Amino acid sequence: MAAAAALMFDRGVAGTSTEDVRAAAGVSSSQLYHYFENKQQLVRAVIAHQTEAVLAAQEPLLSRLDSLPALQAWRDLIVDLQRQRHCVGGCPIGSLASELADADPEARQDLAAGFARWGSAIRDGLAAMRDRGELREEADPERLALATLTALQGGLLMTQTSRSTAPLEAALDMSLDAIRVMAPQH
Amino acid sequence: MAAAAALMFDRGVAGTSTEDVRAAAGVSSSQLYHYFENKQQLVRAVIAHQTEAVLAAQEPLLSRLDSLPALQAWRDLIVDLQRQRHCVGGCPIGSLASELADADPEARQDLAAGFARWGSAIRDGLAAMRDRGELREEADPERLALATLTALQGGLLMTQTSRSTAPLEAALDMSLDAIRVMAPQH
DNA sequence: CGTTTTCTGGATTGTCAACTCCAGAAGTCG
DNA sequence: CGACTTCTGGAGTTGACAATCCAGAAAACG
Numbered sequence: 163m164a165a166a167a168a169l170m171f172d173r174g175v176a177g178t179s180t181e182d183v184r185a186a187a188g189v190s191s192s193q194l195y196h197y198f199e200n201k202q203q204l205v206r207a208v209i210a211h212q213t214e215a216v217l218a219a220q221e222p223l224l225s226r227l228d229s230l231p232a233l234q235a236w237r238d239l240i241v242d243l244q245r246q247r248h249c250v251g252g253c254p255i256g257s258l259a260s261e262l263a264d265a266d267p268e269a270r271q272d273l274a275a276g277f278a279r280w281g282s283a284i285r286d287g288l289a290a291m292r293d294r295g296e297l298r299e300e301a302d303p304e305r306l307a308l309a310t311l312t313a314l315q316g317g318l319l320m321t322q323t324s325r326s327t328a329p330l331e332a333a334l335d336m337s338l339d340a341i342r343v344m345a346p347q348h
Numbered sequence: 349m350a351a352a353a354a355l356m357f358d359r360g361v362a363g364t365s366t367e368d369v370r371a372a373a374g375v376s377s378s379q380l381y382h383y384f385e386n387k388q389q390l391v392r393a394v395i396a397h398q399t400e401a402v403l404a405a406q407e408p409l410l411s412r413l414d415s416l417p418a419l420q421a422w423r424d425l426i427v428d429l430q431r432q433r434h435c436v437g438g439c440p441i442g443s444l445a446s447e448l449a450d451a452d453p454e455a456r457q458d459l460a461a462g463f464a465r466w467g468s469a470i471r472d473g474l475a476a477m478r479d480r481g482e483l484r485e486e487a488d489p490e491r492l493a494l495a496t497l498t499a500l501q502g503g504l505l506m507t508q509t510s511r512s513t514a515p516l517e518a519a520l521d522m523s524l525d526a527i528r529v530m531a532p533q534h
Numbered sequence: 535c536g537t538t539t540t541c542t543g544g545a546t547t548g549t550c551a552a553c554t555c556c557a558g559a560a561g562t563c564g
Numbered sequence: 565c566g567a568c569t570t571c572t573g574g575a576g577t578t579g580a581c582a583a584t585c586c587a588g589a590a591a592a593c594g
Contacts (some may be wrong), residue, residue, distance in 0.1 A: 316502025
């Protein structure tokens with residue numbers, strides 16, 4: 163399944179055959195169909211796997227996004243990660259979402275749930291800041307988090323297409339500015 | 349080719365066979381291969397077609413995004429469009445970008461060029477505002493436009509996945525706020 | 535230890551995809 | 565009108581892909 167996830171990440175779901183997965187994992191096709199009912203179920207397992215992987219890759223920062231420096235560090239981590247990849251490959255979840263959202267309703271729900279978990283992590287940090295008085299009362303953590311995650315997704319897509327981290331940086335910096343503006347001293 | 353564009357928009361490039369295109373267009377396969385060297389060239393033609401279609405769909409607003417009300421109207425147009433589609437199908441360019449960026453270098457460049465044209469249109473409006481004194485000198489039209497287009501792309505992807513316009517609205521509103529903040533009276 | 539269940543390798547099947555071919559129709563041009 | 569080029573229909577070829585099948589190897593269990 164890790165083999166499937168890796169292949170589907172850089173060739174897409176449609177571009178990855180069960181034969182490719184079979185070969186990469188060094189198993190026979192009967193094994194594949196013993197553990198996964200069919201390709202669709204394998205894809206759903208890959209979605210679950212990538213969701214965990216993406217969230218884990220942002221730890222320990224992600225669960226402590228409760229200060230401006232932490233947010234900045236998180237932003238830098240993501241930009242660096244894409245730079246290391248030479249802007250090849252977008253977001254493991256986002257790519258799957260784009261390919262599967264309209265084609266596979268169950269996959270769409272899994273992906274939406276993954277995004278929701280991600281967004282919640284960001285929101286919780288912002289909510290903690292607001293509770294601590296580092297953000298004004300009018301600040302809406304839910305909406306700010308949603309806008310930030312959305313900007314991140316767009317940034318990863320545009321970065322992948324243009325082979326430059328500029329869109330990712332512009333979008334994330336705009337998000338962080340939107341959060342900074344909500345600080346009391348502003 | 350319009351038939352190909354429509355099919356690829358709602359089934360993806362990989363999910364659309366030349367046979368599907370053939371049938372939808374009501375032509376024979378020899379015609380398809382007479383006018384297009386192979387499927388890849390057909391895809392590139394579809395990219396060009398969709399780029400024009402997307403930019404045209406935003407006119408006349410897009411080429412006059414030089415005031416806050418115009419930007420707001422443009423934002424509303426896009427949100428309404430997605431709502432009419434019941435959040436099915438993302439951005440015709442963005443979807444192709446996600447599917448093809450890493451698989452087809454030539455397609456990637458075409459798509460990047462499409463995004464660049466789109467971004468330029470937004471930037472030109474912002475630059476006009478700055479020249480007219482409606483935005484402060486420190487405002488960076490290029491960067492604001494890039495962040496806005498990026499937020500839009502993320503918004504369309506997240507909206508397609510979650511079947512709600514909330515992410516699109518949150519991201520675009522954040523962009524417009526970032527622009528409003530650059531108005532002189534702020 | 536013997537029976538039953540689970541697991542595995544590898545060959546196989548049926549389907550569908552991209553692409554080719556050729557014979558003839560339609561259009562072009564002197 | 566007649567030679568030539570471009571265009572079109574539809575059958576055909578080739579390869580790849582998802583999925584199946586079955587015989588035998590391991591494990592589990594009483």
